[in-house]
Amino acid sequence: MPVSSAYQPDPLFPDLGPEFADPVEAARFPKTILRHRNDRAAATVGLDALTDxxxxxxxxxxxxLPGNIDPPRSMRYHGHQFRTYNPELGDGRGFLFAQLREAGTGRLLDLGTKGSGQTPWSRSGDGRLTLKGGVREVLATAMLEALGVPTSRSFSLVETGEDLVRGxxxxxxxxxxxxxLSHSHIRFGTFQRHAFFERADRVDLLIEHVIEAYYPELAGAKDRAAALLAAVVARAARLTARWMAAGFVHGVLNTDNMNITGESFDYGPYRFxxxxxxxxxxAYFDQTGLYSFGRQPEAVFWNLQQLAGCFSLVTQTDPLVDALxxxxxxxxxxxxxxxxxxxxxxxxxxxxxAAFVQSAFRALAEGxxxxxxxxxxFDWFGGRDDRALAxxxxxxxxxxxxxxxxxRLAAYSADRxxxxxxxxxxxxxxEELLYDQIEALWAPIAQADDWSAFEAKLARIEVARQGWGFS
Known part of the structure; x- marks a missing residue:
């Protein structure tokens, strides 16, 4: 296999043991048609030299992959779904396939799947992903990355040749x-599962693992649980703010859809x-607006409170409250x-x-x-009113x-x-990525297997990413 020197496997998660994940096999698909490969992301982990x-x-x-996870692991977790606790969750249509280090930064990254078949946690589901769902996620991650939002990256999309029934x-x-390709698939719900069973030892083991793998700067902290919570709170605040500035609505901010590295992932009924x-x-099923655009900070904070509740099994309450x-x-x-x-x-x-930003939000609201x-x-980028007013x-x-x-903008100078x-x-x-635009991109794929509009859109988003210069 032609991996480059940038390929550095480091499969740490399986070492946690059988209480954290289950070995599984991928489904055997009738077809495997490559629809999207992210070579820019692949280059960061030494996999860009692979042939199709x-x-x-x-x-x-x-x-x-050589030296990596074998067999794959479906991860165990619980979670609050629309604030109702569900102890029957877990990777129902995905698994952790590989872990490897990012070239240049040394960050531990995961390759995880969506739609790879049934697992012990599938319940009544078929373990599959619709092609349209895959297309939507590729578009979401490309756009969010372009806008400077910490996000997983859609690494690969393969059509699998099955007919799926969806309601x-x-x-x-x-x-x-x-x-x-994600910084971590360890979710708030991963901790919740072990707290649910009152296994303080496993909560503590998971905290130690997360610090070692993702927050090594906290290794010397006296109260490691409180220090980790404070770090996760800071990452979550950053992510939420980036969503809001991007005009992004995640749609399903359940505790199993938030990870401990502050990276957005798992895109279902999102909208810009x-x-x-x-x-x-x-989400059409969010009838009370729990996860509406304006309530996203509230939702994230509520989820952080649930994580703090898990940590309370292994440390005192006061430092956790301080972190929150x-x-x-x-x-x-x-x-x-x-x-x-x-x-x-x-x-x-x-x-x-703060005053400048409030004036921007007021202008958007009043308009x-x-x-x-x-x-x-786009119009006001760089503080140039000559662009906007022309x-x-x-x-x-x-x-x-x-x-x-x-x-207020007149007092600011352009950055770069x-x-x-x-x-x-x-x-x-x-470039925008509104609902009707996504539907228009999907139509020629569904009707004529024509991927040209989708590929052209990704190319334009890449130009936008380079222009904004956020990543």
């Missing part, structure tokens, strides 16, 4: 298996905002930083930035449906709702102004 046939062998038939989309529908609306929901209480201030700082970065200007300090979310940031929304921006924002010379900013409109 080798790629499909590993990420469609799941032949083990929420036309059936039968095509099937796929997705592989994601068309315009500012705190009540905007991504850092979330509000951390989130406000991170939101200001994320919004300043999205507008491409140099930060001026906490007080000035209502007339102000599309992504074009607002573009298609110039008349709108001249109205009173934008007066305070424009006044050379970015404005990138071809991306010469376009009349920015």
């Amino acid at each position: 046939a080798e790629w499909v062998a590993h990420f469609g038939r799941f032949e083990p 929420d989309e036309p059936s039968p529908t095509r099937s796929s298996v997705l592989v994601r 905002l068309p315009y500012s609306d705190p009540n905007f929901v991504a 209480n850092t979330f509000g201030a951390a989130y406000r700082r991170e939101l200001a930083a994320a919004m300043v970065a999205r507008l491409g200007v140099v930060a001026q300090g906490e007080e000035a930035d 209502g449906e007339r102000v599309r979310w992504e074009p607002f940031f 573009g298609p929304r110039a008349a709108l921006y001249a109205e009173p709702p934008f007066a305070e924002f424009r006044e 102004p050379e970015r404005l010379a990138h071809a991306y900013f010469a376009a009349a409109e920015p």
